[in-house]
Amino acid sequence: MNGALPSAQRAAWCFVAPALLAIGVFFFLPVAAALVMSLTDFDIYALADLRNLRFVGLRNYAELLQTPLFWRALGNTFYFVIVGVPLSIAASLGAALLLDARVTWLKGLFRTAYFAPVVTSLVAVAVIWRYILHTRYGMLNYALSWFGIDPLDWLGDPHWSMPAIILFAVWKNFGYNMIILLAGLQSIPRDLYEAADIDGAGGWAQFRFVTWPMLGPTLLMVSILSMSGYFQLFAEPYVMTQGGPVQSTVSVLYFMYEQGFKWWNLGVASAVAFVLFAIMFAITLLQLRVARGIDA
Amino acid sequence: MKKIVLNLLLVLAGLLAVFPLVWMVAVSLMQPGEASAFPPPLLPALASLDNYRALFAAAGIGRYVVNSLLLSTAATVLSLLFNVTAGYAFAKLRFAGRERIFRTLLGALVIPAQVAMLPLFLLLKQLHLVNTYAAVLVPALASVFGIFLVRQYALTIPDALLEAARMDGAGEWRIFRSIVLPLLTPILVTLAIFTFLGTWNDFMWPLIVLTDQELYTLPVALASLSREHVQDSELMMAGAVLTIVPVLLLFLGLQRYYIQGLLVGSVKG
Numbered sequence: 001m002n003g004a005l006p007s008a009q010r011a012a013w014c015f016v017a018p019a020l021l022a023i024g025v026f027f028f029l030p031v032a033a034a035l036v037m038s039l040t041d042f043d044i045y046a047l048a049d050l051r052n053l054r055f056v057g058l059r060n061y062a063e064l065l066q067t068p069l070f071w072r073a074l075g076n077t078f079y080f081v082i083v084g085v086p087l088s089i090a091a092s093l094g095a096a097l098l099l100d101a102r103v104t105w106l107k108g109l110f111r112t113a114y115f116a117p118v119v120t121s122l123v124a125v126a127v128i129w130r131y132i133l134h135t136r137y138g139m140l141n142y143a144l145s146w147f148g149i150d151p152l153d154w155l156g157d158p159h160w161s162m163p164a165i166i167l168f169a170v171w172k173n174f175g176y177n178m179i180i181l182l183a184g185l186q187s188i189p190r191d192l193y194e195a196a197d198i199d200g201a202g203g204w205a206q207f208r209f210v211t212w213p214m215l216g217p218t219l220l221m222v223s224i225l226s227m228s229g230y231f232q233l234f235a236e237p238y239v240m241t242q243g244g245p246v247q248s249t250v251s252v253l254y255f256m257y258e259q260g261f262k263w264w265n266l267g268v269a270s271a272v273a274f275v276l277f278a279i280m281f282a283i284t285l286l287q288l289r290v291a292r293g294i295d296a
Numbered sequence: 297m298k299k300i301v302l303n304l305l306l307v308l309a310g311l312l313a314v315f316p317l318v319w320m321v322a323v324s325l326m327q328p329g330e331a332s333a334f335p336p337p338l339l340p341a342l343a344s345l346d347n348y349r350a351l352f353a354a355a356g357i358g359r360y361v362v363n364s365l366l367l368s369t370a371a372t373v374l375s376l377l378f379n380v381t382a383g384y385a386f387a388k389l390r391f392a393g394r395e396r397i398f399r400t401l402l403g404a405l406v407i408p409a410q411v412a413m414l415p416l417f418l419l420l421k422q423l424h425l426v427n428t429y430a431a432v433l434v435p436a437l438a439s440v441f442g443i444f445l446v447r448q449y450a451l452t453i454p455d456a457l458l459e460a461a462r463m464d465g466a467g468e469w470r471i472f473r474s475i476v477l478p479l480l481t482p483i484l485v486t487l488a489i490f491t492f493l494g495t496w497n498d499f500m501w502p503l504i505v506l507t508d509q510e511l512y513t514l515p516v517a518l519a520s521l522s523r524e525h526v527q528d529s530e531l532m533m534a535g536a537v538l539t540i541v542p543v544l545l546l547f548l549g550l551q552r553y554y555i556q557g558l559l560v561g562s563v564k565g
Contacts, residue, residue, distance in 0.1 A: 284406065
């Protein structure tokens with residue numbers, strides 16, 4: 001590495017410097033600043049005049065733990081992640097298996113159809129889903145009425161608002177993991193299935209003993225990526241419910257946004273961001289640990 | 297039998313996936329109030345473009361379409377400028393600390409972007425950039441994902457090719473322009489479509505840094521309109537069509553490149 005000529009080194013630095021500078025100034029620097037800010041009482045007065053800024057240690061974090069709405073937001077976000085991620089991966093896996101099956105037709109067309117919601121703007125499809133979920137005129141309640149189910153107030157009833165948002169998120173996102181899982185399925189050597197066939201293994205046994213273990217690493221990766229995506233829930237409640245009804249869809253990021261950019265409590269909001277980061281980090285490590293445990 | 301069931305499931309799932317999008321187009325062509333009926337109508341009784349006319353004339357949505365187009369294009373160009381040279385250098389050029397810097401960048405992927413948003417807002421405020429196009433573009437300049445994407449692809453360029461050019465006395469910049477860039481074309485398309493779609497669809501950051509309605513991007517404008525026009529489903533559907541269809545068409549045209557990027561990007565884990 002250091003054997004390179006000084007002139008070659010200089011050229012190389014010219015190639016990387018602009019990008020490193022941009023990432024340094026507009027990402028690493030703000031992240032470090034956020035950590036410092038989370039230890040101050042940065043609020044609207046400090047925004048007007050920095051002399052009003054005081055260092056408060058861990059007070060923001062301590063106060064967060066005593067804020068009922070923060071706990072509510074945390075609970076709602078966990079609800080969204082714990083129910084939404086497995087559902088989303090199950091839908092992705094189901095779709096990938098269908099596209100990988102030997103007997104299905106028009107795979108390219110359906111792959112595109114399944115993937116289409118992924119590239120749409122979240123705000124725009126949230127607008128569509130608000131009407132699909134409409135209590136009186138919504139398509140979903142109409143479809144449910146065929147099965148004799150009474151209309152549900154999807155976005156107006158605190159018990160149904162989060163399930164509605166989960167349903168929407170699964171629809172929007174399942175195509176993404178489907179592509180990754182499909183690539184994983186296609187990389188499983190066909191002779192493994194042929195060997196299983198010869199051993200007389202049926203469809204389910206083949207899935208259980210060939211597909212599932214061979215797909216393990218891909219599933220782990222998909223679940224880590226999805227978790228970190230789902231923890232960042234924001235636009236869905238912002239557009240569909242504004243955090244309501246009765247705060248049943250306030251997510252951690254929604255809480256952070258309101259604290260930071262509505263009330264200008266930037267110190268508190270930074271603390272919220274770091275709590276979210278810490279949780280996501282811990283859960284990723286936990287998933288890796290568990291996965292290693294299964295392997296061993 | 298199994299064949300029929302699987303194909304039926306395939307079709308059913310496909311219908312569920314595209315129904316909201318197709319229905320969106322149908323409702324956008326209906327008369328005001330027509331969609332507020334039970335059972336919900338599937339097709340307009342009399343298709344008309346009135347909602348689109350109203351969006352352009354009364355809500356001035358043309359302005360937001362232009363904003364979104366401008367910003368997404370600018371972000372794409374900037375991202376190509378910054379990420380491609382860096383990704384190539386991390387793959388093929390030697391400099392002190394290369395591996396360590398690259399690992400640090402990858403490590404940074406675990407930090408959610410929102411952590412940086414609050415101080416970044418303050419920084420831009422200091423620079424008097426809040427409420428400008430520049431503020432929207434700043435996070436798009438360089439990205440770890442973009443650098444990683446280009447690097448993985450550039451690794452496949454044979455070293456012998458570059459060495460031969462160096463023997464012939466070509467400078468690094470010349471080699472990059474005339475040998476490397478043409479070889480990287482497919483991944484450039486991938487990076488371009490990712491950046492364009494990402495910027496077009498981005499919501500939280502433009503929502504934060506743009507306060508002046510004149511500068512709103514389509515998603516921000518649509519979110520604000522939909523809060524005002526809760527009852528006008530036909531009008532809002534037309535707005536959704538304008539926001540979704542351009543990028544959906546772009547994706548359909550360049551699907552192959554997009555999927556490739558998605559798969560490379562996911563390997564990083």
